[in-house]
Amino acid sequence: MVREYMEQNVYEALQDRLHYLFEEFDNIYVSFSGGKDSGLLLNLVLDYQKRYWPRRKVGVFHQDFEAQYTVTTEYVERTFERIKKEVHPYWVCLPMATRTALSSYEMYWYPWDDTKKDIWVRKMPDEDYVINLENNPISTYHYKMHQEDLARQFGRWYRMSHGNRKTVCLLGMRADESLQRYNGFVNKKYGYEGNCWITKQFKDVWCASPLYDWSSADVWHANYLFNYDYNHLYDLYYMAGLKVSQMRVASPFNDYSKDALNLYRVIDPEIWVKLVGRVRGANFANIYGRTKAMGYRNITMPEGHTWKSYTLFLLDTLPARLRNNYIKKFKTSIEFWHKTGGGLDEGTILELERHGYKIRRNGVSNYTASKKTRVIFEGNIPDDTDDIKTTKDIPSWKRMCYCILKNDHLCRFMGFGMSKQQKKRLDIIQNKYRSIEYIE
Secondary structure, three states, X not given: OOOOOOOOOHHHHHHHHHHHHHHHOOEEEEEOOOOHHHHHHHHHHHHHHHHHOOOOOOEEEEEOOOOOOHXXXXXXXXXXXXXXXXXXXXXXXXXXXXXXXXXXXXXXXOOOOHHHHHHOOOOOOOOOOEEEOOEOOOOOOOOOEEHHHHHHHHHHHHHHHOOOOOEEEEOOOOHHHOHHHHHHOOOHHHEEOOEEEEEEEEOXXXXXXXXXXXXXXXXXXXXXXXOOOOOOHHHHHHHOOOOHHHOOOOOOOOOOOHHXXXXXXXXXXXHHHHHHHHOOOHHHHHHHOOOHHHOOOOOOOOOOOXXXXXXXXXXXXXXXXXXXXXXXXXXXXXXXXXXXXXXXXXXXXXXXXXXXXXXXXXEEOOOXXXXXXXXXXXXXXXXXXXXXXXXXXXXOHHHHHHHHHOOOOOOHHHOOOOOHHHHHHHHHHHHHOHHHHOOO
16 A cells, blocks of 8 residues: 555545545444554544434444553543433443463453353442443343454444444554554455544444544644543553554453553552453563563573574473464465465565575465465575574564464464464353353
8 A cells, every 4th residue: 555645634634535435324423442542533423423413323332352551441431421411322341251471271251251250350330321230231242252253243243233224334453553464454355445543343234433644643643633532541651752653552361461451560550450350461561571581572482492492392391282383374474384375575585595594486465465485495494594684574483483472372472363263162162161151
């Protein structure tokens, strides 16, 4: 996607996008996380709706992950109380599978797990618009389903419960937050009528990111300009010396937040005490999260090991389920680089050849926008590729070892994501044992 500079500013472009969305879609709801981006989007959408579509209500969906700062909870409560009569409010506190990067024994933890009420980080909100197991109209929900599936299935239910008409969920995602999110906006061919910021979820259910070209400075300028309320956690982050890029409102147990777990201890000690007892590995990650013990920065292997032997040693220390998960991912990667090959730049290919790696060209990659050359590794996968400076996207046993040390169960460090088959299998297992969890 080529960056184009327009005559409009980002606020004017947003107004055009909102006009398009309100004209094009019958049902609109905003996904509100409690962060700066979704909070700003919610305020801007409601201002637009009041000005141009006063007889039309939008929905507000908040997916509550139980473990969060007190000031975030206060901001969410404040927002819902202010707008509850103007919108269709949905504050969702249902048990869901949420990935944790803290433990070598658990791939998931379960916010609002009804079997662990005694160790919940905070009390269940008790407003009429709060959705929980005792008050759940969402027919597409399955017990302890994956968090991402819950968010998508809510959109499906929202469409069905609002006349089965064309529905769009508005997200506060921005391209400059990360390379991954930028790449998500690149392929226009998957967008709605060529719009790169609108993508399909289900039949007649779409997601739109109308703030996709805003910067962090734009977000804060708009909050100041329109005097909007916001999550004052960001003030605490600022006083704690964090950079803007480090200020995230997310589950404290995921990949992006584990390095900042210590901030909970400093900013919100009461919540911190409960976090330690809620998910195994929280205190360990707080102490060792920025050390080699959890794969932070430069990792060194024990004396007498190669990266391959160290990886195999670590695999032997894991429970069978997690060990088999890693082995399957590693085998898939090795087979891919032996038989299909990954797309690499010509400069990287020449560097690999110059350093004596046994590689072979294998046509053109369909996975890269610039049609890079596929490269197959012949013979054994390298132990490490530290001598290659032009890219990290090549296979090695060191990368596999990093995944284990980082508790990267999905092996995202190697380019993997969760497959549909994995998600489906997770739902089947949870449904199988659902009845057992209620027997007491």
